[in-house]
Amino acid sequence: MYKVYGDYNSGNCYKVKLMLNLLGIAYEWQAIDILKGETQTPEFLAKNPNGKVPVLELEDGTCLWESNAILNFLADGSRYLPSEPRLRTQVLQWQFFEQYSHEPYVAVARFIQFYLDMPEERREEHAGCLKRGYKALDVMEQQLQRTSFLVGETFSIADVALYAYTHVAHQGGFDLEGYPGINAWLARVAGQEGYVGMLG
Template identity: 60%
Template sequence: MKIYGDRQSGNSYKLLLLTSFLEIPYEWQDIDIKKGETKTDSFLKMNPNGKIPILILDDGRILSESNAILNFLAEGSDLIPKDHFEKAKVLQWQFFEQYSHEPYIAVARFIRHYLGIPEERRAEYESKQEGGHKALRVMETQLTKNKFLVGDYITTADISLFAYTHVAHEGGFDLSSYPKVLEWIKRIESLDRFKPMNSI
């Protein structure tokens, strides 16, 4: 199978981390979003939404949206709970990641780390800080109860949230105010077959 992604993208990194944890073989195809490679006709035929990552299976079927791909690849593994309620909690955290976390932390990271906060985007960057800290506070509260987001073992929910949280400082977020989040980051980084970002 092939994974199309950008090495700098947290959404792409989710899949890198999962395939490493589960030792799933794949072929990586670089897509540079800053060069507009997700807007080409050939890419849009694969994903009309023009976003990465996408997964192309051996039989040619295509799946997009990082968390959908994550759960598809992890199905049947210990990263997906067998209990229906706990499985729903994984989805709850993944929806949280896409609607309450990524739009603030990932976007602030992009504006600050890759664009250098151009003046025309400064107000947008500053507006992302409050939402990002709110998301981190929600995570901090949950991680005072459990080692991981759904319980005492890692799930795809943790992989989804880890991708952009562990580089949140690149978006101007000081994680020292969130000790449980920092412990959780170290806990994931200490797991067997952990693979850091940009190590494709």
């Protein structure tokens, strides 16, 4: 059985949890408290020397890390990862967008506000994250005004990757009221068979 080391409130960890549930794969969840430094213990660093969650431990003890890499591993050969080269590349395109243009701002704003309760010394950083995060949301909105999912009309791991932090963006101070395409997409993702919530 797979074992997932993760923080229940982490969007990156939620990606893995959601994917496993969508695929109907049994797994064991090992809760890790990042605020208590549990990712920096020798035992954890032996599994991921980068000291971050999530980590997916396979039956043979092999450990995989980086949430989007884990999504690609889990979805390989399934309907959630297209085999056609152009579509598969578009999935990767959105995953890279999530890691470079979305997560550093939407997730960090949420971390500052939701995890840390907005300390005074990080308010300026939070404001910068909101500005850049809205830019990423604008890019998503443009696509989701045209298609039901991020890669055409088929739900894929591109949607899993970006759903994770977008659906809790309000916890970082983002207002999604002006994003009808994103809101309709959030509802479509939540309606997928096998869907489970972040704390579900």
